[in-house]
Amino acid sequence: MPVYKLEYFNAKSKGELTRLLLSTADQEFEDVRxxxxxxxxxKSILSSNTPFEQLPVxxxxxxxxxxxxxxxxxxxREYG
Structure with a gap:
């Protein structure tokens, strides 16, 4: 079973649909807000770790x- 971690702002915006998809699929995930x-x-930590230096990740x-x-x-696609 995959291990998921979602990093995004504490807001209902672009990351919210990802949260909902994971929750609907009953997948446990680390929700870093x-x-x-x-x-x-x-941001200083993120810039060296992500392809586009932006959230969500x-x-x-x-x-x-x-x-x-x-x-x-x-x-x-993964969870139908």
Missing amino acids: ISVEGWPKY LTIDGKEMSQSGAMNRYLA
């Missing part, structure tokens, strides 16, 4: 995926 105050510090078994549309299509 970043506050506006914590964003500058997190979905990590699947240690492999990072960005771009919310791609994440959502992947999860929709």
Whole structure:
């Protein structure tokens, strides 16, 4: 079973559909929510770790995926 980790702001925006897809599929995932105050510090860490230096980021078994549309299509195909 894959291990999921979703990193996004504490807001209902582009990352929310990914949260809903994982929840609907009854998949456990680590939901890392970043506050506006914590964003500058997190951004410096993020810039060296992600392909596009932006959020949301979905990590699947240690492999990072960005771009919310791609994440959502992947999860929709994976869980029907």
